[in-house]
Amino acid sequence: MTQQHIRLDEYLGQAFDRIPVAMVVVNLQGTITRLNRLAETTFGYPSEELLGRPVEVLVPERYRHAHPGYRKGFQAEATARPMGAGRDLSGLRKDGSEFPVEIGINPVETGEGPMILSVILDLSERKQSERRIHEALREKELLLEEVHHRVKNNMQVIHSLLDLQVLKISDPDLVTMLRDSQNRIRSMSMIHQTLYQSHDFAQVDFQQFLGELLPTLMDSYGMVSGHVAMEVSANNVKLPINEAIPCGLIVNELVSNALKHGFRGHRRGAIRVGLQQETNGDVELSISNDGIEIPPDQNLERNGSLGLQLVQLLTRQLQGTLEIQRANPTCFTLRFSLGRHA
The missing domain is CATH 3.30.565.10 (Histidine kinase-like ATPase, C-terminal domain)
Incomplete structure (x- = not known):
């Protein structure tokens, strides 16, 4: 485990992997730096395939062009809030299937600088x-x-x-x-x-x-x-x-x-x-x-x-x-x- 992961674990706590919602941490450039086990299960990726990749890999291709703009808008007014309020959001699994999601985004300050913590709820059953x-x-x-x-x-x-x-x-x-x-x-x-x-x-x-x-x-x-x-x-x-x-x-x-x-x-x-x-x-x-x-x-x-x-x-x-x-x-x-x- 890298030093960055150790310091993120210290910030996020040992419960990060046990929290019953999918969680993904990205830096201000939109690069995935951490995800918990439920996020792996939800999106169908092992963590090593996602770390260091842009978060847009988890977004259906037709929405990817707009996603960086949403992220920059959040960074300009970094307060915890739902993402895409009023819009139907979708996630993209590794196998190419899409599923409805609800996303809450939260700014976090870490030893590696400001990060964005995304909490993702799979709404398929709902x-x-x-x-x-x-x-x-x-x-x-x-x-x-x-x-x-x-x-x-x-x-x-x-x-x-x-x-x-x-x-x-x-x-x-x-x-x-x-x-x-x-x-x-x-x-x-x-x-x-x-x-x-x-x-x-x-x-x-x-x-x-x-x-x-x-x-x-x-x-x-x-x-x-x-x-x-x-x-x-x-x-x-x-x-x-x-x-x-x-x-x-x-x-x-x-x-x-x-x-x-x-x-x-x-x-x-x-x-x-x-x-x-x-x-x-x-x-x-x-x-x-x-x-x-x-x-x-x-x-x-x-x-x-x-x-x-x-x-x-x-x-x-x-x-x-x-x-x-x-x-x-x-x-x-x-x-x-x-x-x-x-």
């Missing part, structure tokens, strides 16, 4: 694990995408079957009931369609959902579509699907009720749907209209329509509260917290 995780997540995303697509299609089939049933029924009350059921199915189908289109299977963009649902409800009650304005303010709120489906059904029921009962005789007015979310997760959904008011003597708990009973049931499912204002304007306000219900 990258492979990340790749496997990414592939597994992608498979799950594709599966969820297919599930939501199939759910939407199945609901559309049910909707079409109800269409066929309506053609065979002459009772207008039964026809209305079936149309209401179709609207509920369409509402759930649209939520799945929103998920399918956005590829975000955890959150439903409620603004987008309302933008698709409300025009179809207006079309369903075409007799008032020219007289009733629809105003939406959802502030780009996104809801988990467990909350989005009940909220979507509530909007469907209350807007449908307003269109059916609030604007008889071509009465003009507006329906407003608002959704806002606080930073603590509390959500407020309001559906209001300036149409015909709810009579003060009507018992909504006992004598309400099936739609209102469904709204109350969904409110309990969300573990929320429902506040009803009967006039000036008629307004239903639902408040709940995200994730509260199972």
Whole structure:
């Protein structure tokens, strides 16, 4: 062992060869002066083949032209830091194979003058694990995408079957009931369609959902579509699907009720749907209209329509509260917290 190696060993300590990371020491000219056993194993060289050679031998050829510049930049501001921050770095083994690395460089003062100590982490296993995780997540995303697509299609089939049933029924009350059921199915189908289109299977963009649902409800009650304005303010709120489906059904029921009962005789007015979310997760959904008011003597708990009973049931499912204002304007306000219900 040369005198230089002895003095470097005294500086680096006896643990140099036992440290479980690859370590390479180079001088300011970029010449390799020392490496530990793990560095030999990582790069596939015995130490005698690397000592005295430029460190660029461990760098893929396409990157070698830039490497001296990086080294000089480090020497100009010699503080410990990661090398190539923000860039994917690669090492080159003796057999010509490349592998991903992370490098930390540290200035050291030795009896032979200033040196650069490089700590090299082989990221091959980590990258492979990340790749496997990414592939597994992608498979799950594709599966969820297919599930939501199939759910939407199945609901559309049910909707079409109800269409066929309506053609065979002459009772207008039964026809209305079936149309209401179709609207509920369409509402759930649209939520799945929103998920399918956005590829975000955890959150439903409620603004987008309302933008698709409300025009179809207006079309369903075409007799008032020219007289009733629809105003939406959802502030780009996104809801988990467990909350989005009940909220979507509530909007469907209350807007449908307003269109059916609030604007008889071509009465003009507006329906407003608002959704806002606080930073603590509390959500407020309001559906209001300036149409015909709810009579003060009507018992909504006992004598309400099936739609209102469904709204109350969904409110309990969300573990929320429902506040009803009967006039000036008629307004239903639902408040709940995200994730509260199972």
